[in-house]
Amino acid sequence: MDGGVYGSGVFRGDVVNADLIVRKVLAGEIDAFGAIIREYQGTVWAIVACMLRDRSATEDIVQQVFVNAYTKLDQYRAGADFEKWLKGIARNAVRFELRRRVRESLRLKQHQDHLLDLMANEARADEHDATLREVVEACVESLSSSSKEALDLRYRQQMDFGQIAVKLGRTVEATRQVLFRIRDALRECADSKLAKT
Known part of the structure; x- marks a missing residue:
């Protein structure tokens, strides 16, 4: 292998080694973030869809979750549960959307x-x-x-x-x-x- 995202121990079986990818992205390998999206998109989608029950909005919020995660990547602590960290971002994005809807409705x-x-x-x-x-x-x-x-x-x-x-x-x-x-x-x-x- 060439040592890209899929080589050098980034994947352990089918599970992404998030710490390694985060280090790569923070070091300037922006394309490495795609592996995180592929690995966690289903999980994030499930959380958002369950909370919103609106397919169109779910698509927008899932995209926003990954944008937020990317911009906050420097706040992720190595060794922490990356999936849990990402789920927190997803829940916060949905809460923000629901509050926005309430404000808009009012x-x-x-x-x-x-x-x-x-x-x-x-x-x-x-x-x-x-x-x-x-x-x-x-x-x-x-x-x-x-x-x-x-x-x-x-x-x-x-x-x-x-x-x-x-x-x-x-x-x-x-x-x-x-x-x-x-x-x-x-x-x-x-x-x-x-x-x-």
Whole structure:
């Protein structure tokens, strides 16, 4: 043999000598980590699949477990049970994923509750706006034709007081007072009708 991953006592029968592979990977033989993946992938898969019960997520988490193990390889103590160390990383990765799911679920629930509140408020506002519009229309209809004309000139045609005064044949001050009284009458009418609803 050439002394690669499969030679030099790295394997003892079918069992990986994890300490030797870890030393090789830490010494720069990155490809040696593939032997660890091949040896422990089934074990890691079983742990993750049992805890998650979601095939797609299991694939992602198993991959993440080996990435985490690789980046933490310098924390592994030679002579320790490598499989136990790797299982701990797997369990932690699953716990992290489950916490992330709970947070995401809570975030979605809060977002959903917020949207429902907004929709309910909007519906109430629309209902209130419709009621208010009906009340204002009824109050405007109860005005005299000259008062309706003054309102039309000011708010629909957006004329200033001087233009309205000329149109109605009044002084500017008299026009302001008329419009002020009309607004007061509309406010009182609307308040009265809204109090009844």
